[in-house]
Amino acid sequence: MVSKNQIKLISGLHQKKQRFVNQLFFAEGVKVIQELLQSNFELEHLYTTLNDFETVQSSKRTLINEQELKKISALSTPNSCLAVFKIPAEKKIIDSGLILALDDIRDPGNLGTILRLCDWFGIKQVICSKETVDIYNPKVVQATMGSISRVNVNYVDLNVFLAQTKLPIFGTFMDGDNIYQSSLPQDGIIIMGNEANGISSEIEKLVTSRLTIPRFGELQKTESLNVATATAIILSEFKRNS
Amino acid sequence: MVSKNQIKLISGLHQKKQRFVNQLFFAEGVKVIQELLQSNFELEHLYTTLNDFETVQSSKRTLINEQELKKISALSTPNSCLAVFKIPAEKKIIDSGLILALDDIRDPGNLGTILRLCDWFGIKQVICSKETVDIYNPKVVQATMGSISRVNVNYVDLNVFLAQTKLPIFGTFMDGDNIYQSSLPQDGIIIMGNEANGISSEIEKLVTSRLTIPRFGELQKTESLNVATATAIILSEFKRNS
Numbered sequence: 001m002v003s004k005n006q007i008k009l010i011s012g013l014h015q016k017k018q019r020f021v022n023q024l025f026f027a028e029g030v031k032v033i034q035e036l037l038q039s040n041f042e043l044e045h046l047y048t049t050l051n052d053f054e055t056v057q058s059s060k061r062t063l064i065n066e067q068e069l070k071k072i073s074a075l076s077t078p079n080s081c082l083a084v085f086k087i088p089a090e091k092k093i094i095d096s097g098l099i100l101a102l103d104d105i106r107d108p109g110n111l112g113t114i115l116r117l118c119d120w121f122g123i124k125q126v127i128c129s130k131e132t133v134d135i136y137n138p139k140v141v142q143a144t145m146g147s148i149s150r151v152n153v154n155y156v157d158l159n160v161f162l163a164q165t166k167l168p169i170f171g172t173f174m175d176g177d178n179i180y181q182s183s184l185p186q187d188g189i190i191i192m193g194n195e196a197n198g199i200s201s202e203i204e205k206l207v208t209s210r211l212t213i214p215r216f217g218e219l220q221k222t223e224s225l226n227v228a229t230a231t232a233i234i235l236s237e238f239k240r241n242s
Numbered sequence: 243m244v245s246k247n248q249i250k251l252i253s254g255l256h257q258k259k260q261r262f263v264n265q266l267f268f269a270e271g272v273k274v275i276q277e278l279l280q281s282n283f284e285l286e287h288l289y290t291t292l293n294d295f296e297t298v299q300s301s302k303r304t305l306i307n308e309q310e311l312k313k314i315s316a317l318s319t320p321n322s323c324l325a326v327f328k329i330p331a332e333k334k335i336i337d338s339g340l341i342l343a344l345d346d347i348r349d350p351g352n353l354g355t356i357l358r359l360c361d362w363f364g365i366k367q368v369i370c371s372k373e374t375v376d377i378y379n380p381k382v383v384q385a386t387m388g389s390i391s392r393v394n395v396n397y398v399d400l401n402v403f404l405a406q407t408k409l410p411i412f413g414t415f416m417d418g419d420n421i422y423q424s425s426l427p428q429d430g431i432i433i434m435g436n437e438a439n440g441i442s443s444e445i446e447k448l449v450t451s452r453l454t455i456p457r458f459g460e461l462q463k464t465e466s467l468n469v470a471t472a473t474a475i476i477l478s479e480f481k482r483n484s
Contacts (some may be wrong), residue, residue: 109351113468120467122458150459180482216364216481217392224387225362226355229474232467236475237482239458240422 002047002068005228010072010084016134023087025136026072029079031099032130035146041085047072048081074138087136094125095165096187098238103158103203104131104194111135112143113228116194119147121235126151127189129158162206165189171199172234176212184238192231198224244289244310252314252326258376265329267378268314271321274419277388283327289314290323316380329378331394335396336367337407338429340480345400345445346373346436347469353377354385355470356434361389363477368393371400404448407431411450413441414476418452425481440466 010026012018019025021110024044027033030052037056038041046053046061049069052059069078100123104154105111111133118126131141135153172179191207193199199207213225213233225233252268254260261267266286269275274293279285279298280297288295288303291311295303311320342365347353353375358369375382377395404411410430414421433439433449455467455475467475 011277111473116468117471119459120457213478215362216484217361225474226358226469228471229355229359232471232474236478237453242458
């Protein structure tokens with residue numbers, strides 16, 4: 001059974017402020033929870049409707065019914081389980097290899113999909129501007145499908161971070177060089193811009209290599225690619241010859 | 243003002259069955275509606291909260307207030323306008339060039355994003371299995387950002403269609419050839435599979451070229467790419483040397 005206080009706590013974790021105050025977040029579904037358990041995330045408590053997760057010590061595991069799960073879940077169709085984890089301390093930034101920097105990505109689904117892509121392409125470090133959606137937002141956690149445990153994410157003042165780096169800084173713009181014909185290094189920072197406004201003008205000034213993904217459809221018609229699909233194309237292009 | 247009958251009609255169009263019965267669908271937002279008006283879609287009626295769209299004849303245009311828009315909108319935060327269009331007759335399949343075939347794509351956001359990618363990469367023809375989500379679903383129309391007017395989409399029995407084609411048929415699998423090292427033609431059919439199950443076993447038998455997108459992250463960890471991001475990588479790879 002889940003207590004009223006537990007329901008109150010978990011409901012609070014839907015909001016960024018309460019996640020910060022409690023230093024807790026939650027994940028749903030067997031696959032995502034298993035991946036977090038197997039990595040370095042510290043379990044606070046597991047709520048499950050099934051007699052599963054036998055490896056989790058019984059004091060940290062509560063059997064609940066579907067009505068109770070519905071009360072604490074962020075999903076319209078709840079899975080079978082929900083687990084509350086401690087938010088780990090931010091690790092040191094890995095400042096070599098390919099780094100993805102996100103300039104105010106606001107949509108949780110986009111951030112989750114981007115982290116999944118980073119995991120696929122072996123990108124170890126993601127740098128987010130302070131205005132980027134919180135990675136512990138339940139929709140982000142869900143969309144990462146567990147990748148959150150394998151990509152190092154830091155929130156920084158992006159201007160300050162980029163101003164001090166010695167790595168080349170890549171951004172995509174309408175007037176950039178054709179990415180398919182550019183020589184792309186294995187160390188560098190790739191900036192992805194906000195869904196509506198693209199890369200902000202302050203960040204644009206710090207870009208050292210302007211790239212473009214050529215369009216093949218009717219000119220002037222397709223306005224833009226979704227930021228997650230653009231990230232997919234760019235990471236594929238940086239990695240294909242590595 | 244919008245009448246009760248109009249509200250009933252438009253609310254019905256949220257469902258596939260009523261779209262089929264009435265042969266109507268709707269789109270929301272200035273950008274998407276403008277793109278549909280400029281292409282060959284026939285306007286049934288436009289509802290707008292602003293005195294815009296002056297080029298639309300007044301008998302087909304109704305000024306409504308925000309409360310009325312909220313009643314007919316499919317969006318949680320309605321835009322300023324909603325337009326009902328006639329569903330056009332399916333055009334003949336263009337059976338040359340690169341064709342994308344969708345084997346039971348169920349998520350409207352994924353289908354919309356895929357159509358936007360096709361538009362970007364100049365893919366003129368998309369073939370959907372009968373189980374693929376309806377392109378006139380409001381969430382698909384919205385996610386296409388207007389691309390729906392520039393990509394020819396047909397719903398067919400995919401097995402039958404693929405069994406008769408003379409074009410090479412490409413699919414991505416865990417055990418396929420590295421897509422980055424494969425010679426990719428400019429004519430062919432690329433199959434994208436269902437979100438949960440991938441390419442179905444019946445369709446897999448018809449594939450003539452098995453490809454794979456290599457993963458660069460930890461082996462056996464990242465289970466899969468989202469179907470829209472996988473489509474982005476595959477289309478980029480087919481088009482980059484064209």
